[in-house]
Amino acid sequence: xxxxxxxxxxLAGAAQATDRIERGRYLVNTSGCTDCHTPLKMGAHGPEPxxxxxxxxxxxxxxxxxxxxxxxxxWMVTIAATxxxxxxxxxxxxxxxxTPDVETGLGxxxxxxFLQTVRxxxxxxxxxxxxxxxxxxxxxxxxxxxxxxxFAYLKSLPPIRNxxxxxxxxxxx
Amino acid sequence: MHRLAxxxxxxxxxxxxxxxxxxxSETGLGGPDVRAFEPRFALWSDGAAKRxxxxxPPGAQxxxxxxxxxxxxxxxxxxxxxxxxxxxxxxRHFVLGDDGRWEFASYVWQGDDAxxxxxxxxxLALPGGRRYDVPSTGxxxxxxxxxRSPVLGxxxxxxGPAVPALMREGLxxxxxxxxxxxxxxxxxxxxxxxxxxxxxxxxxxxxxFDGGVPVPLRLALDVGxxxxxxxxxxxxxxxxxxxxxxxxxxxxxxxIDAQGLALxxxxxxxxxxx
Numbered sequence: 001x002x003x004x005x006x007x008x009x010x011l012a013g014a015a016q017a018t019d020r021i022e023r024g025r026y027l028v029n030t031s032g033c034t035d036c037h038t039p040l041k042m043g044a045h046g047p048e049p050x051x052x053x054x055x056x057x058x059x060x061x062x063x064x065x066x067x068x069x070x071x072x073x074x075w076m077v078t079i080a081a082t083x084x085x086x087x088x089x090x091x092x093x094x095x096x097x098x099t100p101d102v103e104t105g106l107g108x109x110x111x112x113x114f115l116q117t118v119r120x121x122x123x124x125x126x127x128x129x130x131x132x133x134x135x136x137x138x139x140x141x142x143x144x145x146x147x148x149x150x151f152a153y154l155k156s157l158p159p160i161r162n163x164x165x166x167x168x169x170x171x172x173x
Numbered sequence: 174m175h176r177l178a179x180x181x182x183x184x185x186x187x188x189x190x191x192x193x194x195x196x197x198s199e200t201g202l203g204g205p206d207v208r209a210f211e212p213r214f215a216l217w218s219d220g221a222a223k224r225x226x227x228x229x230p231p232g233a234q235x236x237x238x239x240x241x242x243x244x245x246x247x248x249x250x251x252x253x254x255x256x257x258x259x260x261x262x263x264x265r266h267f268v269l270g271d272d273g274r275w276e277f278a279s280y281v282w283q284g285d286d287a288x289x290x291x292x293x294x295x296x297l298a299l300p301g302g303r304r305y306d307v308p309s310t311g312x313x314x315x316x317x318x319x320x321r322s323p324v325l326g327x328x329x330x331x332x333g334p335a336v337p338a339l340m341r342e343g344l345x346x347x348x349x350x351x352x353x354x355x356x357x358x359x360x361x362x363x364x365x366x367x368x369x370x371x372x373x374x375x376x377x378x379x380x381x382f383d384g385g386v387p388v389p390l391r392l393a394l395d396v397g398x399x400x401x402x403x404x405x406x407x408x409x410x411x412x413x414x415x416x417x418x419x420x421x422x423x424x425x426x427x428x429i430d431a432q433g434l435a436l437x438x439x440x441x442x443x444x445x446x447x
């Protein structure tokens with residue numbers, strides 16, 4: 001009986017990890033992450049998520065270099081055709097690659113890097129601000145367990161190499 | 174189970190971090206245990222002049238057994254004063270509580286005393302139309318909390334020649350014995366490299382170290398070691414912009430350090446040209 005204990009503990013640990021990833025999958029799928037981080041493509045019935053590039057952020061092949069010039073009237077934000085680039089008063093922002101690619105995604109990130117980014121609204125918890133439309137005020141209120149689950153799910157995805165460009169600041173008046 | 178109950182009791186009984194006072198004059202700055210110190214490699218703060226002080230609890234020592242990540246005793250207090258055009262504007266203060274957590278506060282000077290700034294930070298308008306950013310508590314933690322040691326300036330490489338005196342005074346424990354007679358330093362191939370890599374250590378090393386931000390750019394230095402070779406072009410590009418989304422450091426500065434940038438350019442473009 002004693003010899004079974006390590007195996008049971010191992011199985012319990014694996015089940016717990018699976019539960020966490022499943023919880024993360026649920027949160028990602030119900031919290032709108034794919035709305036910005038999965039590019040849209042034009043399908044037979046209009047724009048649809050390009051699942052081959054799921055959660056890989058703004059496609060590097062879709063080059064946009066400058067924010068849209070502010071226009072008179074009621075409009076504030078312009079969204080690129082892929083739904084992954086946003087131009088507004090903050091300048092030009094691009095949805096990040098959330099897959100675990102080592103060079104271009106979250107591959108090198110630790111769980112703490114991810115938590116601190118969402119908690120503080122700063123890249124890696126200490127860099128540039130995370131820009132709109134990322135709903136930091138909403139997600140920063142998630143529990144640590146939920147954020148860890150989201151990160152575990154993202155780390156379980158197949159890595160997609162896609163170098164998302166740096167954001168662009170608005171032109172100085 | 175018994176141990177778990179004891180741990181829970183301990184956690185419940187542990188005092189929360191004491192709130193820092195509303196006025197700088199109530200923090201103990203100027204007291205008998207307070208000593209001034211100055212790091213030899215400066216953090217660029219848009220030209221502000223700075224003065225720094227530390228106070229250790231009586232009889233307490235700094236644990237220097239990890240030469241590049243000193244650990245401080247509970248009750249350690251630090252202050253850093255920022256002056257612009259000869260007038261003090263802000264004094265930052267942080268304290269290590271009994272619970273092992275650092276508390277941060279900024280005080281804005283008004284007449285003879287400084288008043289605690291809001292935790293969210295604030296922007297001050299200085300004479301001549303200059304803006305001055307008082308950091309939020311979160312901004313303080315962004316630089317200090319994730320570093321090898323949260324105390325950035327009172328450290329082996331930053332104090333350098335001042336370390337032997339601290340050793341003789343008995344202020345450090347666990348430090349290499351050689352520090353009593355020889356100041357800790359890193360190995361540089363030239364005086365310019367010493368200055369340039371020291372500059373990067375002071376301005377970037379608190380995030381860019383092994384175990385810091387997951388970026389392959391190691392700018393922190395280690396006692397007794399040579400600096401790791403880095404992508405000088407990337408360093409110059411980031412240090413040479415104040416585009417808020419690309420600049421480095423990402424906070425605490427609105428203006429490029431022209432002198433520092435020239436030093437880095439001299440080092441990377443002339444000394445380390447591939």
